[in-house]
Amino acid sequence: MTMNKSTLTDIQKDIIIGCTLGDLHIEQSPNGQTARLVFEHSIKQEIYLRHLYTIFKAWIPGDLRTRTRSGSKMIGFKTRYEGVFRYYRYQFYNEYGKKRIPKLIHKLLTPTALAYWYMDDGSMKSKQSKGVILNTHNFSKKEVQQLCFILNEKFNLQCKPRTQKHLIKNTWCIYYQIYISGYSYDTLNELILNHLLPEMFYKFPPPRKKKK
Structure with missing residues (x-):
């Protein structure tokens, strides 16, 4: 299936909402024009991370990566910097880079997003x-x-x-x-x-x- 690189599917949008309420980090590019998604969890959650990797694969330039953080083995991946992710960076982060609750969270939060928030x-x-x-x-x-x-x-x-x-x-x-x-x-x-x-x-x- 060919995907329009400038748009996200409904499931991808729900995952971004749910996971950003959890551990997902949205990183702004140096010029502030784009952003990328940074997923990372304990290696115990490898199946969950592979599931997320599959859903966002068209946006990811590399493979899943592992590293050790504070003595724990972690697994994760990063998407490319894209303009479409900047919207979520703006919704979830203030000008100082601290997470916040979006003003539109009442509309953005769906049962699917809630499920991914819970898994996360x-x-x-x-x-x-x-x-x-x-x-x-x-x-x-x-x-x-x-x-x-x-x-x-x-x-x-x-x-x-x-x-x-x-x-x-x-x-x-x-x-x-x-x-x-x-x-x-x-x-x-x-x-x-x-x-x-x-x-x-x-x-x-x-x-x-x-x-x-």
Whole structure:
């Protein structure tokens, strides 16, 4: 299939939205006229990265690459600098290069984007709970509250910010996660399960056991 190099498919747009809410970095070119996508995860997520690589292959000049970062083996890839990615750089980053929540996030966030956000940066709260976590360490408490409001208003998901503390170089740093209540399990399951890769099911709570 021949692809118009100046446009993105719907699935590519959803992945960019979902993954940028997670770990995806959008890097601006030196002249500021174009941008590129930088995907990177732990080598444990190789199947997920190969899936993303296949979807964006027409935009990628090279192969998947591995490297060691802070003692962990990582795998990832970068697209070419293209004008089409600059829109997302502008939406998700301020003039200082810090991530932010786009003003249009209510329109941009779809169930597919939510599924990729979850695969990228989601996890179960615990094996005993149907509640799940979305790691939102890149965003302020106010932005996380905004995301919670949108998840509730648009998808009817009961969620709230969750404070996390990490000790970094003898200093306690505060970050925020989104906790989606187990009461919303069925709603979330219906929204994203069909979009999750089978290899990523381990991140999502299994179905409730039916009472006899």
